[in-house]
Amino acid sequence: MNGINYLFLFFPIVLVILVVLEAARSDDPKSILKRALANLGVLTAVLVLGGAFVYVINRWF
């Protein structure tokens, strides 16, 4: 676990990036937070699915 715990730093930095990008194009705080969290969910899903795919490939193929 020691080697990959830096992955926990993924969530804050991605959330900061998404919030700033949304805040640069919108003024509504609710809309900014909603869209940033939705995009964070999508990116996290892509990361998890990609990691699972690589794990399966390395484990059984």
Place this chain on the structure above:
Amino acid sequence: MVSVIAAALFISLIVFLPKGERVKGVAFFIGWLIPGAGHVLVGKWKKGLFFFSILGATYLFGMWISGFRTVTFDDNPFYFVGQFGSGATLLIAKMRGAEKAIIRPGLDPSWFDPGLLYVCVVGLLNLVVMLSLLDARALADAVPSDAAAPVAPAPPAPAPAVPTASAPEKPA
């Protein structure tokens, strides 16, 4: 060199922008110096304070990971250039540039690269914040500008009061 480029960019924005939009050029330059200050200048102080807080916290967190020593060219050339997106981070990097970043004692060595990334991302995000100042929608309700003022629609013309030939006559 960076100062010359920044000054040339600033003068260009002042000269070539229309008179009503010159405040955007000043805000663009001030926004590069201090993240969020451009938005404060054009009247959006809440948004400017938000940008300053979130970018400042991210920068401090990255600096805390990397032992409060900024990213040098030897650490990572790409992350080093990323600091140029903000005058404040560039100034701190220039002041402490001789000291290479080190991982903070007690942290796992694998955190070192993300720490440098945090410092770099602040500079890059500040470029986005600066560019949002040049967006017409960003200043629509903040700075009155002749060029950006919406044109009021013309009132509808009154209908002509011409009697038609097919209108029924009033019985006597």
